Amino acid sequence: QVQLVQSGAEVKKPGASVKVSCKASGYTFTSYHMHWVRQAPGQGLEWIAIINPSGGSINYAQKFRGRVTVTGDTSTSTVYMELSSLTSEDTAVYYCARGARYFDLWGRGTLVTVSS
């Protein structure tokens, strides 16, 4: 079954970091790019980053550069997104999504709540 399974919800304090995982199954992991997208409560979608699991090239949205790190592990078909220096504005559902020019497969999302 082709799917992306994300890690569970997280609650973090301001200033902390969070690392979210996304495990791919049912297809060849290295054949597709993977993106990270977030959605704050009641808000729209916001693109964060893309990684090419084959070769490891990564590109980040300007807004997140210096604060986000995306990595991939081909041995476990898993991609990770770590976001640091969290503030309340980072409270959102974080999605991983497969694809290059478009996103054809999405994870179910990981809720990250930043609260003191």
Next chain:
Amino acid sequence: QSALTQPASVSGSPGQSITISCAGTSSDVGGYNYVSWYQQHPGKAPKLMIYDVNNRPSGVSNRFSGSKSGNTASLTISGLQAEDEADYYCASYTTSSTRVFGGGTKLTVL
């Protein structure tokens, strides 16, 4: 990179057609035929409806169609049905090799 511009809301009656616009710049929508559209129901992950401006993935109804003129892309839904009520987002590739989404449009089926 600024978000693409979409109307906040559109509405239509069952059976009617509606069109949602997605305005960008020559650095994104206008520069590439890499516009895609997503449908999102409350509490659910987005679903791909249109890719590369006007292509439908397998399983998506042919009531959904896409187009582009200059820096503006459009999604048209014909024969509106109650289940079409959702939020819709456009997305585009950009000259920075990043991606950008529109602000989203809430579709109400009256």
